[in-house]
Amino acid sequence: MSRLPPLPWLQAFETAARTLSFTAAGQELGVTQAAISQRVRLLEDRLGQKLFVRHPRSLGLTPAGQAWLPCLQDAFTRLVEGTDEVFGGASEAPVTLRTTPVIQQNWLALRLPAFQRDCPDIALRLVSALWPDDFGPEGADIEIRYGRGDWPGMEAVSLGDDAMLPVCAPSLAQAIRAPTDLAGHTLLHAVGFAAGWPSWLERFGPAGLESRCAALTCDSQVMTLALAAQGAGVALTHQRLAEGRGDLVAPLSLALPTAERFWLVRPTRGEARSDTVRLWEWLVASLDEEAA
Known part of the structure; x- marks a missing residue:
């Protein structure tokens, strides 16, 4: 087994040591705080020494962590410089x-x-x-x-x-003149957005309207918009994303503002x-x- 720990573990330590925060390190590396914590613990287990002193509301480096951090940062710098030298530099x-x-x-x-x-x-x-x-x-x-x-x-x-508004195929839009006309249609949901169909219906629809609609959930807006363009339902999307599309129209001019x-x-x-x-x-x- 190689004595060099995996690169993601080293990155987790360097970033957490520099920011003194697992949360900030996770945000910088694009992973969760829990992932950073796990990688650091695996690294500590591999090295056989603690690198951080964990307090209830803060994080500090142990003497071993303080001594190792400059060496690791220097290694990362040398790796970047060596890559640029061999492969022509980042400018290319x-x-x-x-x-x-x-x-x-x-x-x-x-x-x-x-x-x-x-x-x-x-x-x-x-x-x-x-x-x-x-x-x-x-x-x-x-x-x-x-x-x-x-x-x-x-x-x-x-x-x-930006704001969220319903969009659908032009052929479907002819039958949708008011929120109540959504009854019987399929609502196309995209996960991951704070403002979705439940928020829009709470603002503009009568009580119980969602229960009178079929539902289809997708993991991206790309799929909800593609289905809507095919007449498979009504998607809720960002107003700016619906602009300029000839295959989608907004049957209702009821846009829900969103903080995101x-x-x-x-x-x-x-x-x-x-x-x-x-x-x-x-x-x-x-x-x-x-x-x-």
């Missing part, structure tokens, strides 16, 4: 942009052709993420996340105010590459133009 690598599939299809796809015309020399790599744990600065230069924009160690620019929205996000730690800065500035400028 594509800029990685990570976001959900629904944003890629319904927001980015409408804007990237213009970016490619304006910046043809920048290589771009798109990465899909679905669940909150899929996100994090590790492995991505820029992200578009969904939430409240309060991620530690991250700069966040809002894509704009989409955000353009990048890490504040470390110096960003020039191509990453150019993509960030282009996206921010496009948002400003749209807002104007």
